[in-house]
Amino acid sequence: MATQPASSGASSINNVLTIAGSDPSGGAGIQADLKTFSALGTYGTSVITALTAQNTQGVRGVFPVPASFIAEQLETLLDDVTLDAVKIGMVASREVAEVIADCIGRRRPRWVVLDPVMVAKSGDVLVDDAGIQAVRDILIPLADVITPNLPEAAVLLGSSTPTSNAEMETVMPALRRLGAPYVMLKGGHLQGADCSDLLATPQGTTWLPAPRLATDNLHGTGCSLSSAITACLARQPSEAPVEDAIRAAKQWLHAALEASTRLNVGKGRGPVHHFHEWW
Numbered sequence: 001m002a003t004q005p006a007s008s009g010a011s012s013i014n015n016v017l018t019i020a021g022s023d024p025s026g027g028a029g030i031q032a033d034l035k036t037f038s039a040l041g042t043y044g045t046s047v048i049t050a051l052t053a054q055n056t057q058g059v060r061g062v063f064p065v066p067a068s069f070i071a072e073q074l075e076t077l078l079d080d081v082t083l084d085a086v087k088i089g090m091v092a093s094r095e096v097a098e099v100i101a102d103c104i105g106r107r108r109p110r111w112v113v114l115d116p117v118m119v120a121k122s123g124d125v126l127v128d129d130a131g132i133q134a135v136r137d138i139l140i141p142l143a144d145v146i147t148p149n150l151p152e153a154a155v156l157l158g159s160s161t162p163t164s165n166a167e168m169e170t171v172m173p174a175l176r177r178l179g180a181p182y183v184m185l186k187g188g189h190l191q192g193a194d195c196s197d198l199l200a201t202p203q204g205t206t207w208l209p210a211p212r213l214a215t216d217n218l219h220g221t222g223c224s225l226s227s228a229i230t231a232c233l234a235r236q237p238s239e240a241p242v243e244d245a246i247r248a249a250k251q252w253l254h255a256a257l258e259a260s261t262r263l264n265v266g267k268g269r270g271p272v273h274h275f276h277e278w279w
Contacts, residue, residue: 014234015081016042017109018227019074019100020089020117021050021062027271028054028220033087033227035274040231040252045081047073050092056219056266067095074103084234085111087227088139092127097134101142111233114143114180115226116152132156141179145233145242147226148175150189164190168198169205176200182242184208184229186222197250201243208247210254217260217270224272225253 018033026032030046037044049070053061086109091097104112116135118127127135136156140146153171154161156178162168168185175183183200195212198205228249236245259276 014042014084014231015045016227016230016234017045017047017077017081017083017086018089018230019047019049019070019086019091020115020223021052021092022048023052023054023220025055025219025266025271027056027265028223029089032220032223032271032274033089036224036227037231039274039277040228040235042084042231042234045077045083047077049090049096055268056270057268062092064092064096067093067099070096071099071103074100078103078107083109085109085113085230087113087115087230088143089115089223089226090117090127091135091139092131094130094134094138097131097138101138104142110238111145111230112143113226113230113233114139114146115222116140116146116148116156117222118152118155136178143180145182145184145229145246146175146178146180147184147186147222147229149186149222153185161189165196165198165207172198172200172205182246184246186225188218188221199243199246206243208250210250213254213257215257215260217257217263217272219266219269219271221253221257221272224256224274225249228252 016037018030020033021029023029023031030048034044049065051063052059132155150162157174162171181202185198187196193212195210197208199208229246232245232248256272256274256276259273263270263273265271
């Protein structure tokens with residue numbers, strides 16, 4: 001998928017929304033999503049679900065936004081802006097999940113992508129038990145695409161974390177039964193030279209292979225990938241296969257990871273280079 005800006009006279013730019021937490025270091029959450037949307041030629045809007053005190057080394061604190069104000073943000077935005085796609089990220093409580101499901105369910109855009117953010121790269125748990133159950137029971141059935149990593153899949157299923165490709169295939173049927181038609185189970189936490197993801201579609205499952213890159217700049221990779229899928233879905237024709245958008249998003253993220261060494265952000269896990277195609 002082309003990611004160059006639309007030329008003058010082209011059709012209008014697609015509007016997309018991220019519903020997620022804020023990351024002051026700019027590598028994950030709302031900030032990463034908006035950068036990704038812009039890099040992929042869409043117009044990004046945002047609704048903040050939580051403020052975090054974090055940097056590239058870890059999360060020190062989480063301050064949830066009240067559900068009533070999240071609802072006000074959503075309703076105010078959607079009273080004015082027509083959206084092509086929405087990405088849902090960090091949801092800190094059941095009440096917030098219910099608010100999002102109610103609003104998005106009534107005013108549903110063409111595409112809904114859910115990144116079930118529950119565990120940070122540092123291992124910090126970001127969502128309480130009620131929030132985890134709400135993501136599983138309320139938001140996953142609302143989504144067209146979900147993008148859990150291996151620890152998140154284990155949390156959603158109440159099982160041990162998959163440690164091999166074979167175990168990824170074993171847990172996929174249970175993930176599919178949660179209700180989303182497309183499940184992208186990310187294999188980045190596995191060891192080895194290969195870094196493949198397993199994609200389930202209504203037609204079956206397929207592996208999306210990729211070589212593992214030698215980099216520690218992994219902060220916000222999950223946020224950036226799910227928002228890239230959102231942008232690619234918004235931009236492609238409605239009849240195009242969902243898998244095309246997912247493959248395009250993976251290709252863009254791979255290049256962003258390769259270019260991450262050009263950045264010098266923080267002392268821990270650095271971010272990907274969202275604007276690698278421009279500078």
